Amino acid sequence: MDTTPPYSDYTLLTLCPTNRGRVTFNLQAGGKTYAISFTVNPGDTNLTVLTNMANAINATGAPVNANVATDTVAGTSRLVLTANNTGTSNAFTLTDVTGNAVAYTEANTVSVAAANASYTLNGVPYTSESNTIYLDNRRLTLNLLGPVTGATITVTPDTQAISNAINNFVTAYNNLVTFTAQNSQYISPQLLSILKQSYSYQASNLAAIGVTQNPDGTLAVNQTVLTSALQNNLGLVETTFSGVNGLAVTAGFNAQKISTSPLTTFANPLPQLNTTYLPPYNWWGLINTASLWSVLLPPGSFFNQLV
Incomplete structure (x- = not known):
């Protein structure tokens, strides 16, 4: 998950001059590259720019969800990017092409790195890209909700x-x-x-x-x-x-x-x-x-x- 630092909603985004007008950047996810662009207009506030950037990402159909989280008390907003699927193969990166929207908003900052779930069953270690684990020929389903050690699972008939x-x-x-x-x-x-x-x-x-x-x-x-x-x-x-x-x-x-x-x-x-x-x-x-x-x-x- 990538999260930008908070920006004041009511101040102008002081991007470098090359960011005025159409800016472009690439999003790499799932082995594919998505070319993304949006327009920064003179007078746009940070909230406007972050919202337009999120909409542009979502419009590509990439396996990444973008939204703007706003703190109404502090009057700040940040862009939050989250992979639609778990696991290391679903990690993603963003790279500026024209302008520096990614660098300036720090949209490529990783706050939670993509990782596979790891668990040990009867002393044998396993990993899974999904947090849903199927055991015993799919007759038992485990949903991994968070780190835990020494868990004992008891299965009883319905x-x-x-x-x-x-x-x-x-x-x-x-x-x-x-x-x-x-x-x-x-x-x-x-x-x-x-x-x-x-x-x-x-x-x-x-x-x-x-x-x-x-x-x-x-x-x-x-x-x-x-x-x-x-x-x-x-x-x-x-x-x-x-x-x-x-x-x-x-x-x-x-x-x-x-x-x-x-x-x-x-x-x-x-x-x-x-x-x-x-x-x-x-x-x-x-x-x-x-x-x-x-x-x-x-x-x-x-x-x-x-x-």
Whole structure:
């Protein structure tokens, strides 16, 4: 960051005669040179000149922000230049070309030099041009706000987010079970059997964390038991949903299998087509794709690996 000394707002800027009229200077930033010019008119005050200089810098689109900081009590102003991005590669310099506006206003004075953030993690030193650090495959974000030593970072799971995800999963699961049961005349009981089997693989663990199966195959969540499990036995929750034969894993696998199989695989024999049977079937006598796919659970993992 470059900051000029304060100048009185109400006195004339006593630049050398070559500064009268059009003055030019270069700004070097990010490996590029920006040619900048502005006009100094007879009678301009320091505030006017500094403001025009700041506007000229900002108009170039250079990765540097210029503004005039004014002390209304003292009646003085100074030009403040700040790089838009952190790190040594974003340092900048200014050089007079015509006139001495940069030299006279000391706009090239460096009050805070560009520097990279440095930190040590588990005894290993690192540097970063950004004050935002991503760790553990971007699953952990650190925002460096200032110098500190001996910091200890403790990462805990977001149990509320996990609880919300489980409840959303149960809602989607129940929608599919209900849809299948309500359309049993069109959909093979094989589909409902597959869904119920997904639960059976982890039935005891699911019950232990508060997720039980109703007689109709839908699931119910005991939020008190689930909250306790999330706080005291998170490993069991993770295994139950995303481990081998976890409910989310098997349900996702089966949903993918259903969505990629011919629809006739899960259709009952075609009834005699009439106005009663047309909606769930398309004109070719197959189960309506939109009706079934709209409630299929998406395949994929339920949990990311916990940090």
